[in-house]
Amino acid sequence: MSNLDVKPAPTTCGGEPGTGPVRDLLTARRVPLGESTVVRRLLPNLGRRMVGAWCFVDHYGPDDIADEPGMQVPPHPHMGLQTVSWLHAGEVLHRDSLGSLQTVRPRELGLMTSGRAISHSEESPRPHARFLHGAQLWVALPDAHRHREPAFEHHPDLPTVTAPGLSATVILGTLDGATSPGTTHTPLVGADLTLTAGTDLRLPLDPDFEYAVLTMSGTVDVDTVSLDPGAMLYLGTGRRTLPLHATTDATFLLLGGEPFAEKLVMWWNFIGRTGDEITQARTDWEQGTRFGEVHGYDGARLHAPELPGLPLKARGRER
Known part of the structure; x- marks a missing residue:
């Protein structure tokens, strides 16, 4: 998915040491995406630019697109990152300059590694489901892998972790011994968790990772902080377990990884x-x-916005 800001600000990030356990609630910024989709942008954020190698998080929907075109993101470029497409409702048709053509459906992993350069488009199929709900995430590639050849992976069957009142799908990395088939280049984890109302548990974590939680639906208490849909809580490092309580049936994403140096x-x-x-x-x-070049998309590709009138400099992610 593209960043469609017409005047994107340069973002400097990376290099922050571990923070210890914290509970920082991040405020989303609403950003239009394509013809009829508005997303809630949670990373990069004024207060938090990265979580491990996770550097970009958009949450969208659930949107009723029965009479709308739905997601329509024209061909656009990427470099130096991986894109992760994750759906709870609807479908996204992915095309890229490698010739990939793949419909990604709920709880399936669409993982594109841009490496040195790739372009792609994303759109709701025609016809399409009534509702669209999901998240689009980016993972920064480390220097040793950012010039690699581009690739696209589709994994319809992902490992799960279960416990009383809990079902978790491992999107990337490893959670509680279950490992996703998706390719990673830094130590990280991404998981989709579903809790039934009234569930109390402590989720095992890696103390060397920093973590954040994004609520997709329902209401869940994360370390006593109540999160409604679209809310993201940064949790810091140094945690071995995470207390969870589901006020209602709820789903949320757990994102984590070693602080990106x-x-x-x-x-x-x-x-x-x-x-x-x-x-x-x-x-x-x-x-x-x-x-x-992306073939088959019905429309023109995106043009890049003008560069800002200030030098683009790499910096650490400390504020």
Whole structure:
């Protein structure tokens, strides 16, 4: 999925040490995406730019798109990151410059590794389901892997973890001994958890990871903080367990990973290490080189916005 801001701000992130356990509630920013979708952008955030290597989180829906085109994101480029498509309702048709054509459905993993360069489009199929609800996430690639060849993976069957009142699907990484088949390049975890109303439990965590929770539906108390849909709570590091209580039937995403040590520049749909890299990527996209071509999308590709009138510098993620 694309960052469609017409004036995207340069984002500096990376390099923050562990914080210890905290409970920081992040406020979403509403951003239009394509023709008829508005998302709640939770990362990057004024108070928190990354969670492990997770560097971008959009939550959208549930939206009634019965009489709407739904998601319509034209071809656009990426570099230096992975995109994770995750649905609770609806379908997304993915096309990319590798020739991939794949419909991603609820609780299936669509994982695109941009590496040095890729372009793709995302759209609701025609016809499509009435409701669209999901999250789009990015993972920053470390320096050793950010110039790799691009790839796309689709994993319809993912491992699960169960306990009384709990069912968890492991999207990426490992949770409680269950490991996703999705390719990762840094120590991280992403999981989709469903709790039945009244469930109390303590979820095992890795104390070396930092974590955040994004509520998708229902109401859940996370370490005594009540979260409604669209709310994201940053939890810091140093936790071995996480107390959970479901006030209602609820679903939420758990995102975590080792604090990302590298300094980054993130602008529009590019992640690099220098401003010159970002400038060159924009030029390559506008000139039609390097990022390939997406075939089959009914419409024009996106043009890159103008670069900001200030130098793009890599910095640590400390504020």
